[in-house]
Amino acid sequence: MNILEDLQAGRLAGSKRLDLACGLTEFPREIFTLADSLEVLNLTGNALSSLPDDLGRLQQLRVLFCSENQFSEFPASIGQCPQLRIVGFKANRIEHVPASALPPRLRWLILTDNRITELPETLGDCPDLQKLMLAGNRLTALPASLARCRQLELVRIAANRLPHLPDWLLTLPRLAWLAYAGNPMPGDFSTPHDPGHTADIDWSQLDVQHLLGEGASGLIHQALWRRPECADMPVAVKLYKGDITSDGSPLNEMNACIAAGIHRNLIRVEGRISGHPQACSGLVMDLIDPGFANLAGPPSLDSCTRDIYAADTRLDAAVALRIASGIASVAAHLHGLGIAHGDLYAHNILWNPEGECLLGDFGAASFYPLDDRQAVALQRIEVRAFGLLLGELLERSDAMAGREKLEDLQARCCQPNVLARPDFTQVCKELLQATRSL
Known part of the structure; x- marks a missing residue:
């Protein structure tokens, strides 16, 4: 089924959701034929660099995803969409966010992995803002107006250029999930605490078997650790990616796992992988019982x-x-x-x-x-x-x-x-x- 052909032929009338990932370089104008019904528009994984100036015609639109495209500027026309609540532009090339681009009912904003150096003060005029994901940009400060966003619960500002955490951020009454690692903050705000007991485990000692799972930060395989002078031990091996995730840097995750040390309610880290043929970073961890x-x-x-x-x-x-x-x-x-x-x-x-x-x-x-x-x-x-x-x-x-x-x-x-x-x-x-x- 070719969704773009169906759209162009008028066979999607009344649709509430539209997903298009087919190498688009221009916004298909036929999308406006769905203006009375369309609530979710997903254009992730194309080659778009702009949206039409009359995007506000999509009066029912609640969710817009344009991640993994080629935007260098956050489109100002987004601010015209009266019902828009969730906006995602992860992994583009965005450098500028116009003050007028933020929709009034914004609840969840994803700008992870771009090139943004500053955000407009109008972000504080979004009283419903609840989730703000900004990891992997070039921010040196946050808009002070965000102190007015009293509904903010989750903030991701890792891997930016922030020299400190603003005091007002830590007084937000509903904030519960905050990530800020990988910023040039002083002292132990950015230095991993390695308890000093983490062993290096050579890749040659690991017999990697089947895939257990894949997350944003890496792949987890079951493996057999052929320990020198000890019995072989079934383990889990996690190999980390180098890309920025929604939370921040996968390598910071690895450092945190090591720094966390040993506790009965943590997955035990047996050691850090060395000698990987592609120089991948990774950890060897206890294999979790399948009853969990x-x-x-x-x-x-x-x-x-x-x-x-x-x-x-x-x-x-x-x-x-x-x-x-x-x-x-x-x-x-x-x-x-x-x-x-x-x-x-x-x-x-x-x-x-x-x-x-x-x-x-x-x-x-x-x-x-x-x-x-x-x-x-x-x-x-x-x-x-x-x-x-x-x-x-x-x-x-x-x-x-x-x-x-x-x-x-x-x-x-x-x-x-x-x-x-x-x-x-x-x-x-x-x-x-x-x-x-x-």
Whole structure:
């Protein structure tokens, strides 16, 4: 089926979604025949460098994706679309974002992997802005007007040229997921903390077998580690890509995994790969028992920042508490090392029916010095992410004794006053008390 031919022949009348990836160099004017119905327009993977000046004719358009094209300027006509909520222009060549280009109802903006040096102050005039993804650009500052965006929950500003984090960013009442690694910030804001026990494992010792999975940052294979003078050991091998992901640099993810050290709720890193024939960076990690599964799926276009759970997800009270306690414990461990996970979400948690759990995906992890004045705020931002997770667990758990105290803890973790939230040490203490009352 040729979708472009169908569009040109008028066979798509009334369509709400249109996906075109066929080497386009110009915007097909026939798209305007869908103006009364089109809600999602995906033009990713073409060779477009402009959009028409009358794009605002698409009065129903809610989602626009133009990633992996050849735009050097963010099209000003986007700002004319009254219903547009989600805009994605990842991996283009964008250098300039006009002040008039931001639609009034913008909720989710993706400008990852471009060449942007500054953003307009009009970004602060988007009161619904909830998710802002700017990793892999050339920003030296953020618009101060963003302090007015009180709905902002997820911010990705890794791999830019920011010399510091603005104080106002760390006071946003709903911010829960922040990634800023790979900026030229002072001291330990940009220096990985290697605990010094990571071994080098030569590629020749690894018998790489089948593919286990692929993520934005790399490929994971099952392998057999032929250890010198020890029994062979089944392991997982992750080879990292060099490209910028939505969270930041894959190599920063590797450094964060190493720096995280050892904890029962982390996937153990056995060593760093050396001697790869293509000089790929990678890690050798424990092979996860197949009885573990993701607690939830990632957010959808509609949910924006909220994970998607299977409709039938129900948890025994003890299991829900064990998961919450495990994640709070590992978060406390990371914070004690000056590491913010940055993506503390159910979709990054593996669990089994007994409530054992592992926190993974360090792609958004960032470092900070424990004695810095911003350290407490950075920690409490992640406490809000945990509070949202705790709320999701409580919603899906069976009746339990002491539920009111847990709901109170959840509310305190999510309160808008960032510095008034408890730290993870206190959270762990209260979860232990709740566990003993079951």
